[in-house]
Amino acid sequence: MSVDFVVATPHDAVEFNDVYRNVTGSAGYLACNNIYNRVVLNEWYEVNPFPDLATHWEQLDGSRRWRFHLNKAARWQDGTPLTAHDIVYTHLHAKKMGYQGGMFLRDVETIVAVDDHTVDYHLHTPNAGFLVLLGNFIFAHILPRHLYEGTDWATNPHNLNPVGSGPFRLAEWIPGEHIILEAVKNHWGPQPEIDRIILKIVADRDECARMIARGEAHFAPQDTVTRDRLGLVEGVPGVEVLKRRGPGMALLDFNHGRELWQDQRVREAVAHAVNRDEIAELGDPGVSQAWDHYLIGSSWAFNADAKAPRFDPERARTLLDEAGVTADSSGVRGRLSMFYMDTFHGHKPIAEMISRQLGAVGFETTFAGLSSVDWSRQVRDQHDFDLIIVGGSMAPDPEITATKYSSGGQNNMCMHRNADVDAAYLAARNAGTRAERREHYRELQNVWARDTEWVPLFWYGTYYPRSEKFFGWADQLGFSIPWWHWGRMRPVA
CATH class of the missing domain: 3.10.105.10 (Dipeptide-binding Protein; Domain 3)
Structure with missing residues (x-):
């Protein structure tokens, strides 16, 4: 029997390319974080980065150069190997064009592919805080060079039909209703233990909360369930409400x-x-x-x-x-x-x-x-x-x-x-x-x-109402993943 993880969210997607422009908090924003990867990962509550595309890294030349060693198994969802050249293209083009993905690359002078699986970020000036810029935000995702190079990002069809490297692929988007992501079989990284993520678009925030209380959804993202809605989910059997500063x-x-x-x-x-x-x-x-x-x-x-x-x-x-x-x-x-x-x-x-x-x-x-x-x-x-x-x-x-x-x-x-x-x-x-x-x-x-x-x-x-039927939330994994990444989610027996 397939395992579905259902998220109730009030804001529909616009597209699935947050490196081009950021539509913060939308369902597309949530989907992108499970479709794509970043060089490294940061969560809000952990200053130290964790591996994503990079398995390890070096701080060189007094924080003026950062070298990242990539996972050689990484592949795009169409089977194409993911290499350092994808990273060079994505971030240099976003920086050149002033796209959202260039927001935190101001100190970057250039990016060089040392070989297919090693990439150097050369900075104008030392920056001891550079890692948090690469890992903390969704628009640091890496895009497939072979599908974007030479195109106008504003009209590239893969903004609506994304090909990522992450643990889930887009299966269906019916605007105003839902987005369905399916687990990538034989994924190069940790294999998802849920079969589908279903993002249900529900404009009424009260109804989002009620869906969790009724067991029809397992999670609602930040700022959906606010303090005045806690009564709809608190004390409900099988529902935990994570509250934190x-x-x-x-x-x-x-x-x-x-x-x-x-x-x-x-x-x-x-x-x-x-x-x-x-x-x-x-x-x-x-x-x-x-x-x-x-x-x-x-x-x-x-x-x-x-x-x-x-x-x-x-x-x-x-x-x-x-x-x-x-x-x-x-x-x-x-x-x-x-x-x-x-x-x-x-x-x-x-x-x-x-x-x-x-x-x-x-x-x-x-x-x-x-x-x-x-x-x-x-x-x-x-x-x-x-x-x-x-x-x-x-x-x-x-x-x-x-x-x-x-x-x-x-x-x-x-x-x-x-x-x-x-x-x-x-x-x-x-x-x-x-x-x-x-x-x-x-x-x-x-x-x-x-x-x-x-x-x-x-x-x-922040208030995160979530089902006790699943394990793999960010706080349960030492904040080694962002709260909106569900590739490590698994059903609790």
């Missing part, structure tokens, strides 16, 4: 490309308008809480002294007056647009609160959720916004934040330009030990706090 925070960021936010007094005023006592009502003791620090407290680089300005609306009004942002006859200082990505449903109540709190100091603020595709277009590409509520993934290594906050970072959607921030990142990359890197990251947090580069709001938690 999240790997990052929800934060408020400014469009630094707009003149209004280039005055530090205005950014500080907004920070003083934020009332975390109200935000704290969304918290869950031991799981999530209102947060005013610039890294999460579990980070090895956490600086307890770097804090956002405290709630003080009178001080906010004074700063705005000093900056010339004065109120009109109706008491309005300005009209602002604020967005969040609707995939992350927990950001909506935070956006509602921030809108009200900014209203108390004179800003008339509208807010709306955007789909991941619209977010990519309007926020990341066009910078058409005043403020965003966004997740800041700060684990397991602060190096991954550089793409958002350093000048020229590919994911610098808020157009940050701060020489002291850039200097702190560079110093941390060049540091030889983690203790030395910690000191530079502590200074980075000091700069963020000093200049109110952005405003921390909420250290979020």
Whole structure:
């Protein structure tokens, strides 16, 4: 009898090539992580990498060159051997074209295939945190060169009919209904012990939870079952709800490309308008809480002294007056647009609160959720916004934040330009030990706090309702795989 592993998720796929563009949180995002492989693997809660395509690696030339030795058995699902040339092509082309897969390759000067099973990443500058960039995110996947080279990635038919190297292949996609992945027989890596992954597209998050309670689904991904839905799954026989502090925070960021936010007094005023006592009502003791620090407290680089300005609306009004942002006859200082990505449903109540709190100091603020595709277009590409509520993934290594906050970072959607921030990142990359890197990251947090580069709001938690019929979740395997990878899942007898 075949074994199906069923995931209930509210967001359908767009395509199956996250190296080209990232549609975070979609069913395609989940599917890709089981269709493709990366060079190395990282999970949020483990800073050290684990093998994937690479069996082992070397840190050379003072962290300026990284050599990876590949599994010689690796093959594409069409039978073609996977080689170092696939890795060279995928990441160099993504970097050249500015695609999502190049986001964390900014320090890469070139990538060289030493032979078919050895690849060197040559960096412009030493980077002691480079491994986490290769392993931590789904868009570091490797694509088949023989199916993509010489094509336009935007129209390549394999975006919809993927050929990966992972333990599952795409069997069926009926948009709006489901995605079915089938186990690859005689897979070159660990052989899956489940026959199919079925991603059921269910827009109603309450129904996703009820499906798990009824035994019709075995898992729901992050931000599907939120605190207010726990009653639908807690205490249900055969269902475990894993609760833990999240790997990052929800934060408020400014469009630094707009003149209004280039005055530090205005950014500080907004920070003083934020009332975390109200935000704290969304918290869950031991799981999530209102947060005013610039890294999460579990980070090895956490600086307890770097804090956002405290709630003080009178001080906010004074700063705005000093900056010339004065109120009109109706008491309005300005009209602002604020967005969040609707995939992350927990950001909506935070956006509602921030809108009200900014209203108390004179800003008339509208807010709306955007789909991941619209977010990519309007926020990341066009910078058409005043403020965003966004997740800041700060684990397991602060190096991954550089793409958002350093000048020229590919994911610098808020157009940050701060020489002291850039200097702190560079110093941390060049540091030889983690203790030395910690000191530079502590200074980075000091700069963020000093200049109110952005405003921390909420250290979020994660709730994973999951069936006790399966074993092989990330926490059960020492975080050697990401939570969205199910190739090691097996039924419990």
